[in-house]
Amino acid sequence: MALISVGLDHEHVSRDLLERATVAEHDWGKVLRTLVAQRNVHEAVFVSTCLRTEVVATIDLFHGAIEDISVTLAEVTGLERGEFDSRLTVHFDRGVVTHLFQVAAGLKSLVPGEFEILGQLRRALELAREEQTVGGELTELFHRALAAGRRARTETGIARGTTSFAQASVSMARAELGESLEGADVLVVGAGQLATGVARSLLDVDPAVGSVTIVNRGEPRAAALARSLDDPRVVLAPWPTLPEHAMRSRLIVMAIEAASPVVTRAMLEATEHDVMIVDLGVPRTVSADVVGLARVQLVGLEEVGARVREAIGARQGELDQARDLVRLDVERFVDDQRARGAAGIVRDLRAHFDGVVDAELARRDHDLDAFSEAQRDVVRSVVRSVVAKIAHRPTVALRDAAGTDQGARLTEATRQLFDL
Secondary structure, eight states, rough: OOOEEEEEETTTTTTHHHHHHHHOOGHHHHHHHHTTTTTTTEEEEEESSSSSEEEEESSOOOOHHHHHHHHHHHHHOOOHHHHHGGGOOEEHHHHEEEHHHHOOOOOOOOTTOSSHHHHHHHHHHHHHHHHHHHOOOHHHHHHHHHHHHHHHHHHTTTTOOOOHHHHHHHHHHHHGGGGGTTTEEEEOOOSHHHHHHHHHHHHHSSSSSSSSEESSSSSHHHHHHHHHOOOOEEEOOOOGGGGHHHOOOSSEEEEESSSSBBBOOOHHOOOOOEEEEEOOOOSSOGGGGGGSSSTEEEEHEEEEEEEEHHHHTTTHHHHHHHHHHHHHHHHHHHHHHHHHHHHHHHHHHHHHHHHHHHHHHHGGGGGGTTTTTHEEEEEEHHHHHHHHHHHHHHHHHHHHTTSSSHHHHHHHHHHHHHTO
């Protein structure tokens, strides 16, 4: 069996497509069951976040597996195959290992070094275990990837400083607003992962804000976020009250996806105090004409991105170190897998030869009736020595080629030739 990863990620598709491809966690189990019901998929782990929707699997046929996984992704996301077929990111065998280790280390994240991905990968593996869609091979792969991710963060400075757009947004607001943020009313529009990060960062900011109001179209999700924050300064407000809260807030952070702006000039024209708006939406969720209002400061995703890139640039050396560590961890994993793979076929081949020797000696035992026990031992020793010498070259070749395409071919040929 071979390893494959197939998915959509923020590096290769638009934010809009990625958003539509996202699958809620409570549906991951269904996705996993559908995947392993496919002909070419044996084990599978599925993860879907704001940055990626991806399948990691053990498979039989490469092209057949891509077809099976693509069919499943179309079914569970409601997307047409034509929308994503040409945009899938595919990795195979060693490439899967490198990719997953880099993802776990935060090297494939929008903000390198962010911690959230470790929890997301861990949860994906847990769900696959619950659904019994994962075996020893993928379990070992994910455990080693998580360990590599933790190592990259503890042994380098990759996770130092600003490590998410949420943190960058709040950091920028704090720098711009200074003491005027103390005791201020803050509005967070949205209740997803980004909004959660923003709200948590706001509650930790110094000087302390007065209130953080959460407004979201889906009120149950907003309520769940408010409960998880568990802070008396958090206020939950219904969607229709958005204009009212926008009017009285000192800071507004837009962390919501919308087809058109949800904060308009009309909402802010009558404001009597300065207001800063950070729009993290793609497309923009704040009407561009608010820039003309004297009391409104609008900060877009590009400016926040510049802050993040500035923070990343300051730790370029740490990023290079993290990449080097991940590269070493990938090599260790591949070497370990290669040794395990060789051990299996070599063990089976030796057992086969030993069985042949034992069976033949037993069959011809009567031919040695005239021999003393010492002479019988000499005959047995000579036969076993000859067979061991015959087996030596094949076992060396299998060990040396293990983990490569040639090794896979040799292993398959050996199993066929000796009926292993």
